[in-house]
Amino acid sequence: MTEKKSLWTKIAFALAIAFFYLPIVYVIFFSFNSSRSLNNFTGFSLQWYQKMFENRTMMESIYYSTIIAVIATLVSTVIGTVAAIGLSKSRKLIKESVTQINNLSMMNPDIVTAIGLMLFYTSLHVEAGFGTLLLAHIIFCIPYVMLSVTPKLKQLDDNIAEAALDLGCTPFQALTKVIIPQIKEAIFSGALVAFTMSFDDFVISYFVTGPGVNNISTYVYSSVKRINPSVNALSTIIVLAITIILIIMNVVPMLKERKKKNEKIA
Amino acid sequence: MKGFRRLAYPYAIWAVIFVVVPMLLVLIYAFTTRGNSVLTFRFTLANFARFFSDKIFISVLLRSLKIALVTTIICILLGYPVAYAISRFSPNNQALCVLLVTIPMWINMLVRTYAWRGILLETGLSPEMKVYIGMVYNFLPFMILEVYTSLSKMDPNLSVAAADLGCNNRQVFTKVILPLSIPGVLSGITLVFLPAVSSFFIPKLLGGGSFVLIGNLIENYFVTTGDWNFGAAISLIMTIIILISMYFTRKFDYTEEERA
Numbered sequence: 001m002t003e004k005k006s007l008w009t010k011i012a013f014a015l016a017i018a019f020f021y022l023p024i025v026y027v028i029f030f031s032f033n034s035s036r037s038l039n040n041f042t043g044f045s046l047q048w049y050q051k052m053f054e055n056r057t058m059m060e061s062i063y064y065s066t067i068i069a070v071i072a073t074l075v076s077t078v079i080g081t082v083a084a085i086g087l088s089k090s091r092k093l094i095k096e097s098v099t100q101i102n103n104l105s106m107m108n109p110d111i112v113t114a115i116g117l118m119l120f121y122t123s124l125h126v127e128a129g130f131g132t133l134l135l136a137h138i139i140f141c142i143p144y145v146m147l148s149v150t151p152k153l154k155q156l157d158d159n160i161a162e163a164a165l166d167l168g169c170t171p172f173q174a175l176t177k178v179i180i181p182q183i184k185e186a187i188f189s190g191a192l193v194a195f196t197m198s199f200d201d202f203v204i205s206y207f208v209t210g211p212g213v214n215n216i217s218t219y220v221y222s223s224v225k226r227i228n229p230s231v232n233a234l235s236t237i238i239v240l241a242i243t244i245i246l247i248i249m250n251v252v253p254m255l256k257e258r259k260k261k262n263e264k265i266a
Numbered sequence: 267m268k269g270f271r272r273l274a275y276p277y278a279i280w281a282v283i284f285v286v287v288p289m290l291l292v293l294i295y296a297f298t299t300r301g302n303s304v305l306t307f308r309f310t311l312a313n314f315a316r317f318f319s320d321k322i323f324i325s326v327l328l329r330s331l332k333i334a335l336v337t338t339i340i341c342i343l344l345g346y347p348v349a350y351a352i353s354r355f356s357p358n359n360q361a362l363c364v365l366l367v368t369i370p371m372w373i374n375m376l377v378r379t380y381a382w383r384g385i386l387l388e389t390g391l392s393p394e395m396k397v398y399i400g401m402v403y404n405f406l407p408f409m410i411l412e413v414y415t416s417l418s419k420m421d422p423n424l425s426v427a428a429a430d431l432g433c434n435n436r437q438v439f440t441k442v443i444l445p446l447s448i449p450g451v452l453s454g455i456t457l458v459f460l461p462a463v464s465s466f467f468i469p470k471l472l473g474g475g476s477f478v479l480i481g482n483l484i485e486n487y488f489v490t491t492g493d494w495n496f497g498a499a500i501s502l503i504m505t506i507i508i509l510i511s512m513y514f515t516r517k518f519d520y521t522e523e524e525r526a
Contacts, residue, residue: 009351013363016348016410019403020370023381030384038384079277086273094278101281104289109464109508111481112501115488116288119295119498139284142277171269202376202467207488220376224383224471232384235377242372250365 024239031232038227048233055230061219062234064130068215069199072137077191079138080145085179087146088153102143113140114207121208128210136208137201141194148190152183295498313499323483323500330480331507333394334462337401341458342451344402345409349450350443352410353417364414371407379404379471386472393473400468405461409454416450417443452519460508480504 030038034045052058087095105113117136118128126132156179164174180187202217209218216238220231297309317323352363370378379400386396420443428442429435466481480500487497 006354009354012347012351013355016344016406017366020367020407023378023385023403024370024373026385027377027381039387079280082273083277086270086275086277089270090274091271094274098274098278098281101285105281105285107460107512108289109460109501109505111464111466111484112292112505113288115484115494115498115501116292117284118488119291119494120284120288123291135284142280175270196372200372200374202374216374217376220374220380221467221470224380231377231380235373235381238377239373242369246369246372 027232027235028239030229031236033229033232036227036229038229038232048229052230052233052237057214058219058230058234061214061216062237064133064213065199065215065217068130068134068137069195071134072141072198073191073195075138076141076194077145077187080142080190080194081149081180081183081187083142084146084149084153085175088150102146105140105143106147110201110203111207114204117204118207128208130210130213133205133209133213133215136204137198140201140204141197144193144197145187145190148193149183149186152186156182292498292501295495296502297499298495300493300495313496314503316496317499317503326478326483327480327503327507329478330463330504333397333401333479334459337398337405337462338455338459340398340402341406341409341454345406345454346413346447346451349410349413349417352414360418364411367407367410375404376467376471379468383471393469393477396472397469397477397479400472401462401465404465404468405458408457409451412454412457413447413450416447420446449519452515455515456512459511463508464504 030041031048032044032046033041034043034047083098087098090098114136117132117139121128121132160182161174161178164178165171169177200217201215202221205215206218206221209215214222216234220234223231296313297311299308299310299312352360352367355363382396382400382403386399391399424442424446425438428438433441464481466479466485469477469479469482481504484497484501484504487493487500491497
């Protein structure tokens with residue numbers, strides 16, 4: 001009976017994984033195709049990689065996606081952490097209102113947030129471009145950072161920061177030397193969520209970006225009208241980059257742990 | 267310590283300016299018509315009247331709801347068994363399985379959906395079927411992860427106790443495990459239904475130009491036609507429908523809790 005049970009669970013899981021990875025494997029395979037076809041493999045070639053590196057708009061889209069994700073992550077992590085710390089000490093009214101606004105921002109369908117920001121920028125006669133795109137990313141990332149940091153803040157013992165102040169810390173020192181080290185991990189995981197949200201965003205970027213500024217998502221969307229196998233090459237590069245990042249993220253903590261153990265033994 | 271309070275004020279102002287004001291602008295645009303500047307603001311319901319008096323718009327709305335609903339149901343039917351399967355593995359394997367489900371989500375949605383275009387190119391499937399595949403592919407991981415989280419939080423002793431008290435395997439599942447995992451299913455429903463209703467790149471990439479959902483309608487009125495007021499009204503209608511469906515999902519959640 002248990003034997004049978006463990007078999008069907010394995011099959012169910014294997015099928016799901018096959019479904020999830022099929023398009024990824026497919027894209028990598030066809031990025032080496034020698035013809036333009038998206039479903040007929042005619043031979044091995046690296047021409048689509050060459051074409052990708054020669055395509056300026058495509059390379060720029062990688063650049064914009066990365067630079068925006070990096071800046072948006074840094075800025076939203078700082079603002080979000082500071083705001084979450086302030087909010088944890090605030091009166092109930094302001095705490096609840098800001099939480100509600102953050103929920104609104106996260107639960108709103110992306111397309112509504114997107115057109116809201118688009119209308120906002122046009123009302124102020126701001127020209128759409130890199131700046132509007134970056135600001136939009138910072139705006140939608142902050143609530144996710146706060147969502148990650150706030151629960152951790154609730155667990156903190158207020159007396160520790162209080163003690164630091166009594167012992168002569170300035171409030172700034174209490175913040176950087178006492179509070180932030182205690183919530184370091186939550187800040188890091190918030191930053192990670194912010195980075196993924198920003199790097200993957202399509203809908204909001206599509207509505208708030210200006211001419212000439214494309215991230216990977218908006219580039220792929222715009223190139224969909226004609227068949228462009230270089231997109232497969234681009235996808236393969238992204239898959240590769242993300243796999244490397246994930247491996248580093250999972251291996252580095254493991255090595256650290258091992259090092260700690262070794263030190264203990266020594 | 268109370269000094270730290272001041273740190274919240276800049277963000278409170280930021281949130282009002284960059285989150286609340288844009289939402290208010292959507293509202294204002296939805297209730298005005300083109301050519302109305304802020305100074306000569308005149309309230310009108312013309313946009314809504316136009317939407318609800320046109321059969322084409324209504325059919326697009328109904329089609330979007332149907333697609334989102336069917337996608338959600340498929341995600342429950344496929345996602346629940348997979349989540350259940352993961353929760354039966356040994357703890358170490360569970361972590362690995364969750365990682366395997368999560369990894370594809372790290373790769374850009376557009377890129378993954380684009381990949382399906384090639385796969386489905388000459389399959390002869392109808393645009394609608396292709397859109398279903400794209401939607402289920404994109405949103406199924408959310409359902410699996412939500413259901414898995416609620417299943418893994420469950421105390422395994424509960425099933426053991428139920429079995430000791432005379433439940434057979436089927437009863438253990440239907441009377442203990444399933445009811446306790448309903449909250450996970452419900453939050454999964456929210457995470458699938460919501461983006462499925464408003465999605466516009468999946469129908470565009472996989473359904474071809476002729477397959478229009480409400481998201482595409484909004485996109486058209488903002489990007490192509492430039493009738494922002496009407497576009498804002500459509501997105502308001504969509505948001506209200508989403509809010510109503512979320513209200514019922516939550517309410518269902520509460521009644522479940524009361525019963526328990």
